[in-house]
Amino acid sequence: MKKVASGLIVAILILMVAACSSSGSGGSSENGSGGDQVVLTVFSSMEQEQEQAALQSVIDAFEEEHPNISVDLNTPSGGGYEDLMRVKMAANDMPDLFDTHGWAQLRYGEYVADLSDMEWVERLDPALEPILKDEDGKVYAYPLNQAKDGMTYNATLLEELGIEPPTTFSEFLEALEAVKEKTNGDVTPLWFPGGNPHSLAQFKDVMATPLLITHPDHDYSESLLDGSFDWTNYTYLPEVLLEMKEKGLLNEDVLTAMQPSAVELMAQKKIAFSFIGGSFGPEVSELNPEVKVGTLPALPIHEGDSPSWIGGERYTFAVSEQTPHLEEAKLFIEFLAQPENAKTIAEGTSLTAGLIDVDAENYYSEYYDVFSDVEVQPYFDRVFLPSGMWDVMGTTSAELLSGTLTPEQVSAEMEKEYLRLREQ
Template identity: 60%
Template sequence: MKKLISMIVFVIAFSVFAAGCSNKGASNEAEDGKVTLSFFLTLSNEGEKKAVESVVADFEEENPDIKIDLNLPGGGYEDMLRVKMAANDMPDLFDTHGWSQLRYGEYVADQKDMDWVQNLDPALDKILKDDTGKVYAFPINQAKDGVSFNVNVLEKYGVDPPKTIDEFVKALETIKKESNGEVTPLWIPGGDNWTIGQIYDQLATPLVITDEKNSHGDALVDGSFDWSNYTPLPELMKELQDKGLINEDVLTAKLQQATELMAQDKIAFTFVAGSLGPDATELNPDVKVGTMPVPAFHEGDEQSWIGGERHTIAMWKDTKHPEEAKKFIEFMAQPENIEKMAQGTSAPDALTNVDAENYFSEYYKQYEDIAVEPYFDRVYLPSGMWDVMATTGQELFADTLTPEQLSEKMGEEYTRLRNQ
């Protein structure tokens, strides 16, 4: 009898949970007759949130018969979307955050017939289009990831933005010495371990891809890569830690601390990007944050931007309100809204009919001849390796892995995940 009662309670609880998930996912009709579209985005910084909330409010004012249910779950985004994919109950509109084809491709509607497509930056063609011409998502902006730096700090201590890893290490050493330890040369919020994965992902490209003599892209794709070639990267990170060039609290520091520390001139370099610059400057108008491409690892190689799609809007192929969803996307694609999002996210626009200025525009123009390389993990690693980069990076800082053991573990997980 007890088993029967337990079974009934479980079924009821699961039904309530499933219904709740369903209501949060697919579109629905509100009682007042409005169409409600669910919209999930990975935006997380305050400046980014304010920008998209402003555009959504403008759309709802112009279209009083449509309500946008905006969801910004931050670090929980991927887990939430995985649950929704498994249930085939996706949001009407959602951010593919770099995985428009590989992860979300079978869930998205084709946008090739929409007006905005004629203005897509050709640099994103291979990322957002396939060989059949299908367009997987609308790009709110595009990524040019590198290294952020405090302009005032570098000028104070006579440091130029480094072009190579050797110059980068010397710059960090100079700042530590000249500031008497008052400034953290390289600040890493490793308490949010994905930020460690971000560093490894960005630096892997100049280590094993862009230099002609040290290019292992084909071997990574076919599975024959010798992971000892990856070891110089964890060796570099361990060297920085051992020399006291990164924050002592690297394993507990949180991302939200970045803005205040940068505003106080306590950080010289960081891989934190997004709206860090404008957010820090809002706290302290005298602060100026710059950005630069990732330094070259090998002599004779060039710097690289790391990027591709950043924030996007895909439309669920089974949405009950495709016309309303398209209407919202076309609204987002209007030049004034693209400019607003570029300013809010401090990222370059992705359309040719817009020349949006943002906080980092002068740096994007300064380095406009630097090539944009795709994110390392999206091209060369099997799904699931991002978490491995993050956790092994944590273990290195915690002294539970050596650089050689880190590379070995990466190789083991790379093989296991490829074979799944």
């Protein structure tokens, strides 16, 4: 019944999108009086307010410079971006520009125009070329920034508690216990906005790399790629997530909490660790300048391994292959790629720019300097899992924490969906 209901919902959404399309939901040329005003529809997966503000400031400057072009920015909240884009792909009603969020080639490749003739391509960071450029030279999207993911922590709080930032995952678990003990439970050791299960998927995705890839004795990359992976090797992640909940190391409202609450709680020193990145740190310090948020790479799980940043492009803009406003869309991207504008967005998102000639000051720069020798590993799901597994990681984690699934059942469900989606 769930599959039937899901199918009906998708069908209804497709009909709604198609209806919108017939009235001009894509880019349009209108000004209410028969003029030639161009409206570019732009969709982004940005959810944090400071990030959106940085992008909007550049959009405002673009519209001032090009008064005949308006940019209609859409940022679906609550983790709904992927679902909305799936509906739009099914209805063949793509926005003029849209965020490929790590799937420029594998998911969106057939829907995007080639940007290889644009000037900024010569300035693309080589680290992003395998993700955004294929062997034939097609460039799929423009990178607004690139990520170095791991975990974030309340550096001010840990210093006050006399707790050293952990260097291994086992030390991380010990640090969570120490926070709980030293604050008598008044501070949440590890906080998840689990009202959006994608936040739980983020934890799993970040920690899957040290569990299954980077240690030579625990490198399952080949079996993950060829489909023969033994998913019992994954069970440690749901086991440790459930263990943290049972020990009271997670927020009590882990399954209902939403991300906007995190900024205020971290600023009040009520959270020690999280897996929220991007502009989270600057937003906390803006609310309470006395609090500094630090960041750590993904910590090694196996003895003898090294930490890893988990990265790739964070936000991008691709141009729809079917847009009637290709020239205007490219003009917008050219504006975004101007060094001063690329710097504004990189700094507003507290991440590194995607272009080699843009030196952005970053909230986390001191931490990136400390870990400058740490290698950047690609996002686990983008390399080793078929499209659609991100949702599975999130929903199985939520079901685990609600008591619906055991850790072993989580791994079994992951295996079933992994094999099913590989066949699609």
